[in-house]
Amino acid sequence: MAGKKEDELTFEKGLGRLEQLVEDLESEELNLDKSLSLFEEGIKLARNLNKKLDQVEQKLELLLKNDNGELVSDNFALSSDEEEDNGLGS
16 A cells, blocks of 8 residues: 555655655654654655656657767757747847
8 A cells, every 4th residue: 555655756746755755854853763754654665766866867868869869969949938938038
């Protein structure tokens, strides 16, 4: 059941939880058992987030392959509206 919960967790929420776990572990107020429990949760969460990143990377590779199946490096051109939204406009 924990696996299903992890799959539903967004990357951003998972990363936020991982950051909270690190903060909690860095505090000196935890006993050994609680520290171990949080560490185990963090390891599982980090593996899940890494898996999500790997999946996104695979999707990007598929999107960036040319007709010959070779990966191509291409700069994404921003429209002038997008450049202004990103603070890149003049």
